[in-house]
Amino acid sequence: MILEAAREDARGRLEQFLAGRGLSGLLAGGERRSFEDQRAMMLGVIADELARSYARVDAALGLAVIGDPAGIPILRRVFDERMFAITNSGNERGAAALALALLDDLASIERVRGVARINLSASFVDLALAILERRA
Secondary structure, three states, rough: OOOHHHHHHHHHHOOOOOHHOOOOOOOOEEOOOOOHHHHHHHHHHHOOOOOOOOHHHHHHHHHEEEEHHHHHHHHHHHHHOOOOOOOOOOOHHHHHHHHHHOOOOOHHHHHOOOOOOOOHHHHHHHHHHHHHHHHH
């Protein structure tokens, strides 16, 4: 019960993070996209090596919100590559940590433990670790 509440909290925080970056759910151009269309679009973005790293991470975060693990390799790059899709705030690492926790990626628990807890990422990382450590 507690774990499910934490997962819902994580999902909601990721949705807010994405909305703050101008990505508001299933709305595109004023028209509601089908779940399949949105998923296909996000899969296309993460597969596009020429896409901006931030766009690829945002797509991977969106996939995590809907429970699709296809973005895990992109999310891991946020931790493994020093400057991949990172702003001065470091919030992207916190968001990636939450996404990996939603996807039960226990292989990334050490990556998440290593995140500096500053700004928004502090609460994101704490919640991600609460979820992952209960699964471990």
